[in-house]
Amino acid sequence: MIRVEKLVKRFGEVTAVDDISFEVQRGEIFAFLGPNGAGKTTTIKMLTTLLQPTSGSLELDGLDPTVHRDEVRKRFGVVFQDPSLDQDLTAWENMEIHGVLYGMPRKERRERATTLLQLFELYERRDALVKTFSGGMRRRLEIARGLLHTPKVLFLDEPTLGLDPQSRNQMWTHVKTLNDRDQVTVFLTTHYMDEADRVAHRIAVIDHGRIVAIGSSAELKEQTNTESLEGAFLALTGTSIRDETANAADSMRQIARMWRK
């Protein structure tokens, strides 16, 4: 479903993604696990047509995102690290706009929005403004919205960041159900080891823009002779803390946090 070969992305002097190759099978849940600044988000941005790779090749459902942009866009749904809902609109209106943007006929759009909102337990609150929603509800709505146009691949970029354990648990249950039922391929990034361990069929550990290990959770543990995925992760990526230099997005994120309080 996804094929990445010798992918490189440089921003000036910095190499964010450094020659990575991997494949994701149809119906698989694939996790990118890595410390901050490892290149997880950059890879997702390239797969979702938001960034152009410096070199290397990409393929999603047999199509190249850099060439068949709009065709590829119809085939995936994405939940970004930062929220992308319109908080001043209702849940239903957010779904409606998405359906229109993806050119869905009215009837289909409404039926599917109803089904998905019911599935994600948001239907009762469909006419409430998103700003009255809790963090977990917002995330669920984003996932429901990302699935509205029946994509083949769902990208989730650190979807559980800032959620409480209950919401995290509930969210992953929904994602797993969807994967089982509809065979949606899921590509997720996280730095929570337990999540990758629990939901992902295969995990790629990425560090400094390179894939340092790839395989199922059991394989990774075996490879590194460790008991837990956390042990495997630390064995692979080292214990030093990554000091990312703050960029414009980080400073804005800080302001956003201040305002939300």
Add this chain to the structure above:
Amino acid sequence: MLNVIFILWLREVKKYLRSRTQIIASLGSPIMYLGVLGFGLGPIFRKAGEGSYLQFMAPGVVGMTILFTSMFSGIALLWDRQFGFLKETLVAPVPRLWIMIGRTLGGATVAILQGLLIFVACFIAGFRPLSVVVIPLALLFMALIAVVFAALGTVIGSSLKDMQGFQLVMNFLVMPIFFLSGALYPLTNLPRVLALLTRIDPLTYGVDGMRTVLTGVTHFGLTADAIVLVAVAITLLTVGAWRFSKIEI
């Protein structure tokens, strides 16, 4: 295509109509200008033989409202692309140009609505247009001003990298555009430098156009005003579309 542009336009308008506090808050400064300057400078303006100051400045205050509202909606792009809805639209299978048009027209419409509210406030304060028939023509000029500055806002909002730039734009662009526009003083007999600066300010032509239509007093003439505004609007929309297509997130 049209339903994509329409729904993005509708989104801006809906959000505006829902934000009552914001509507009231943004009426504050124009009403203050109108009240304090309009009545405060009135006597001296009359003594100078220029007639009613309120009558003179009302189109200027309407222009100012449209300027602030439309510029702000464009610059809000900056915020929107990191924490808002913009990213959702940028990965949708539609050309960015449609998104930019829907958004910009929505911002412009909100600015016109806001301008109309101030127009009503001016009327209550005692401003009287020549007749009712001229109001549609005044609306046309309001729309031109709104499109020009919503497009300028899009250019800036697509180009800025972080929030620090925002203050810079407010102080060194938006405020000068307002003060140099002839909204508050007549453009005749100005010192040469100031006269030159007022002529390169697009809002000058917008305010002059509205003033001509509403009160019959003109500086450049209606045709010249309209031509300049349309030309600037087309230029800025083109630059805006280009900058918008370059947004990376």
